[in-house]
Amino acid sequence: MDYTLLNNGVKIPMLGLGTYRIGRTDDDVYNAIRTALDMGYRHIDTATLYENEAPIGKAIRESGIPREDIFVTTKLWGDDVLKNEIPQAFDQSMQLLDIGYVDLYLVHWPVKGKLVSTWREMEKIYASDKAKAIGLSNHLQHHLEEILDEANVLPAVNQVEMHPYVVLNDLVDFCEENAIVCEAWSPLGSSKVPLLEEKILREIGDKYGKSPAQVVLRWNIERGVVAIPKSSNKERQAANLDIFDFKLTPEDVQLINSLDKNYRTGIHPDEIGF
Ligand SMILES: NC(=O)c1ccc[n+]([C@@H]2O[C@H](COP(=O)([O-])OP(=O)(O)OC[C@H]3O[C@@H](n4cnc5c(N)ncnc54)[C@H](OP(=O)(O)O)[C@@H]3O)[C@@H](O)[C@H]2O)c1
Incomplete structure (x- = not known):
């Protein structure tokens, strides 16, 4: 496993396990996470939206792996921003996970007109030390600029849809210039x-x-982007982890970049309905 450092010194594994729809039942989720942790995953990505924080927390607690060896991310949903219930939403995630703290708390999507006020609440959560790092998801450069202008704590991460059909080199460069680690969702x-x-x-x-x-x-790893592929299947989980024993050539990277069509499978961040 390779790691990188966030801008506050927190260490993050370059590869994590995505958990959106990882299981239909809590038992399925629990088993998928236990399997992944047993084979070496040390980074789990969840969110309020996924409604699986409780079985994920249980799997982490019962894994026998020291808490500090596992990097856990969860996310703030836009409805909670609109209801002005950000601290309550965080507390709810903490209760469901029941793992003492999260390593990373992300604003799931930008909520129009509320970027900076949301970030202020995130800074308070960071100050409580219950989130070791705070960051953003689905924020484009113009969203980031608005927040960076006002931030007291710099966002550590921006998690966006990124794969060879949507390469987003400019956003990756902007994040790098501002010491924000990019994470790829739907990396496959x-x-x-x-x-x-x-x-x-x-x-x-x-x-x-x-x-x-x-x-x-x-x-992804070679362009400095953390990847969080989801798999419910043991063999594919193992295959996705088995990427630290080879290197691509610059020619390989160029060929992969040439697949770019700026095509998103998900919603464009300016079109999300919050
Ligand atoms: N921040 C956001 O707004 C946001 C949005 C979407 C997703 N996410 C996060 O990103 C994670 C990953 O995204 P995603 O789940 O949308 O898509 P993904 O990881 O790109 O792809 C998952 C799909 O690929 C299959 N798969 C996994 N490994 C494979 C392999 N080695 N070979 C062939 N197929 C493989 C999975 O099936 P099997 O499970 O059957 O293997 C599943 O159908 C999510 O789980 C979630 O944690 C974040």
């Missing part, structure tokens, strides 16, 4: 686009004995 393109069937990815993978999914995840 989710199951909504045939990204993993791309011939280029297959051909590159064949050189290293790796699958298209492993090539795509490695591409």
